[in-house]
Amino acid sequence: MKTDHTTRKEILRTREAAELLKVTTQTIKNYIYSGKLNALKTPGGHHRIRRSDLKEIGFIEDLPGEEGTLNREEMYQLYKDLLNSYVDTIKALLKALDARDAITSGHSLRVAEYCNAVGQRLGFSTIERRNLELAALLHDVGKIGISEYILGKPGKLTEQELFMVQKHPEIGEGIIDEVEFLKPIIAAIRHHHERFDGRGYPDGLAGYDIPLASRIISAAETYDVLTAGIPYKDVLSKEQAFDELRRSSGNQLDPEIVSTFVATIH
Template structure:
């Protein structure tokens, strides 16, 4: 086994099984990275993927011969932790992209909401821990939809009252999902509250104003903006200017006016000027 690992460490071109073995993940995880665009791969004429060792390294995977833990410096331990964290987030992004495919909004919605939320977090000068938790919460804000029927999520027309009642359960489902994972417990509250309204008319708890978690208020603005900027089955995407006008209209009712102000006035316009198609 040790000899086989040593042989893999010296190979420059790996197949998906070898790459998975080398970095101790499943073959499907490697494929998820490839399909989500996180990992570059060469496709053979037979349709098989080949991965360069350097591309694994650029993604943050450790593919060199490993040291014993006692030999690692503090900096190496920090770097190893950050690489592991980046791999974890990349896996969540791939999973959420697959979940987004079930909804009426364009695939990649969760990642876009995460990017927009982080842009607001930067303006608020979030520290490293706050920024990481914001990205994770935004990325997973709709994870509870995994418990909602695809027939409801992908329905092109207006939802019935019963269907809307079911959809409104997804923040609570999401809270339970992330609350069962130790690493994600700090963001459970944000996920539960990201569909609350600033005026107290949201769900699931009907809380208002500053009682709503700040990260949830940020995600609500980013989520609304991406919804407005996306093509849907019943309307075309709004322009950047029209979307910003709609956000301002919702400030103080649906959305936190201070977060809307930061998003519309301080976030670099280039970061919010995109267009999505289903």
Template sequence: MLTATTQRVEDGQALRYRFMEMEDRYRKQALAMACALISLVDLRDAYTGGHSSRVASYARATALRLGLPDGQLDKVVMGALLHDIGKIGVPDHVLLKRGRLTDEEFAHIKKHPELGWMALKNIEDFKPISLIVLHHHERMDGVGYPGGLKGNAIPLGSRIIAVADSYDALTTDRPYRTARTKQQAIDELLRCVDVQFDSRVLAAFLDALD
């Protein structure tokens, strides 16, 4: 009886180890695919090369401060890596323009979250993160895009990426402006708390930034 029980325990442990190995392989494969997709965006716009990786790093640190479990943490990081994948569908003359965009050109840019969602939602590995990508330009006051979602109706992963994305954009040189200092960027984020950004997420981000 003891031997049979011991065998069942050992079989259960072996099964758990095998599952963990499979899960690790899945994560590595999904990450490799995400990096390959992001390289397509970086090849088109070298000026913002590395942006998605930096946003993913900021998002991961913020999610850790918020205490997200591993499964949810992985989705946030993957969503951050792929948040701009929809820019593949934005015309070059808009994406690469060295100057302020016209209203018509900005309308093209505003399509990239939905284009990203459309690209990811039918890929099994990326289906869980497609909504995070879709809503990363929503605002807490409900005037963001594409859905005009408000407050906690915005997925938490999207709220995290919104802060990380904005900070990196502010602290990076662009064709039409120079990068702001760390403190200037922080001041701008704080100015928009509870209007554009989730206060709890922003507090976690700033804690991680220190």
């Protein structure tokens, strides 16, 4: 491990970042231009890179400088491939889950796409975006514990059935809890049916006590249900759905997230 000042500096020059990653400065620039790496700009137009951003693309401080093994770029590529294969596996399993629900299939995939776009607009880091996408994909995974009869029932649910349906965030939390790499998204799953006014479930959290990821998923999910349609209900146009979201601002949904959502998906 390097011990000179570069290893401890928080803001790095392009050259220093390249040295730490053992790549060329051009590679660092390519990361910046392709959006893989966040960079600041000095008034003189030079890039400055935060150490924390560099970590996200594969710089691991304690990694020994092994010769003849994978270089950092190859390791970053492997790491990305591995994550993508996790996400692909989850997407495949979700197709089966979505098919059980009254909400049209593809719901979770579309919610994940909307969330991704909103996360990008909010300036989320790569890791934050990935966690938001995973949480959006898996937000309703707990429905696996609820009978298809209840999920597909067209009319009003009985009190007992409603109780069962409202258990799905906690059932989901219990499933996710078993998987190490999904631990960061537990709270987002548990709280995706909280309401901004505190009248949601399971904990009645209100306002900013609700995790940001849950507030984004909630808006995206509401929009998708309105526009993709569920059996026995009308499908709304984009504009009608936006109006509906605005009406839910401050009661069901976070007003700021609603405006960001509308501005992003427009």
